[in-house]
Amino acid sequence: MTARAKALLALALLAAIALALLLGSTPLSPARLLDGLGLHGNPGDAIVVWQIRLPRALAAAMVGAALGMSGAALQGLLRNPLAEPGILGVSATAALFATFVLFFGLANIGPLVLPLAAIGGALAATLLVALAALRTRSAVTLLLIGIGLSSFSAALMALLMNLAPNPFTLADMINWTLGTVANRSVADLAYAAPFLALGIAIMLAARRGLAALALGEEAAEGIGLDLRRQRLMVILGAGLATGAAVSLAGAIGFVGIVAPHLVRPLVRHDPARLLIPSALLGALILVLADIGVRLLPTDAELRLGVVAALIGAPVFVWIAARGRLGG
DSSP: OOHHHHHHHHHHHHHHHHHHHHOSSSOOOHHHHHHHHSTTSOHHHHHIIIIIIHHHHHHHHHHHHHHHHHHHHHHHHHTOTTOOGGGGTHHHHHHHHHHHHHHTTGGGGOTTHHHHHHHHHHHHHHHHHHHHHHHOOOHHHHHHHHHHHHHHHHHHHHHHHHTOSSHHHHHHHHHHHHOOOTTOOHHHHHHHHHHHHHHHHHHHHTHHHHHHHTTOHHHHHHTTOOHHHHHHHHHHHHHHHHHHHHHHHOOOOSHHHHHHHHHGGGGTTOGGGTHHHHHHHHHHHHHHHHHHHHHSOOSSOOOHHHHHHHHHHHHHHHHHHTTOOOO
16 A cells, blocks of 8 residues: 555545534534634534544544554454454453443442553453463464453353343443443543553554564564564554553444455555554544444434444455455
8 A cells, every 4th residue: 555545544534533523413614613623712612622522533533543453463463354353352351341340330439440441451361362372373272262252251241231230330331332432531532542552553563573474374483583472562562452442432343354354455465564554444434433323313322333333244244255264
């Protein structure tokens, strides 16, 4: 993918964020938007722009970028186009920890408890899989460990929901598992941003190794790639980024599959060149999806994770049906 194509994706993302600021239950004209962005603009428009719409649009962009790049990195590591952040159990474990906090009412202690729990769950899962990566030479083994961890976390979440002490707690837990970026604040973004940035930096540092892995594990080791270190870096980077994403939006799936799949032909199937375009497209997809969520004429606002699944699941089936399961 050329630099011009990446620039076009970045411009499209900026345009989508601007559109997210304009559209909503009460649309703003461009003049009112500019007035609201100004320091001395209309107070009501300023509140709508700075405290409601801009944090929500940025949260969607951050989550989409994290999931898109994590999916691309994991697909390169496992050489499987169906791999995505949830495949190693990181998303499910992060959501489990958040559900645990909601179940016992610990989220009432302070506004940072829930995000901290989500990131803690992601880091716990990342540590577990990273230790496995240091002990095994098989990517298939890592895949199976992730599937088992994800299934176990989902079972525990279902158990907590069954035992929810009251309908209000159950509703909070369900909302978290469905995924949303509504009502996010600048403080939420600021807390998640360092973890997300660190995860992205680690994945970018490991991208040359992903290109070597495209030749196969034996060939990659033959040209000097430290396979265990490569797995550790990708898993740690994807875990941190995914944990930050879950702390912002809850469980959102399929973005990590759809975004890399759409841009892969444009980079000639080079895993090293896939990371940044996948992040940009993932961010664009989620920002546009969230705009759609806000504009749909429904009595209750649909959850972003539901819309992402409605878009991503058919693409997932399409990829699988074409037999592109990878190595």
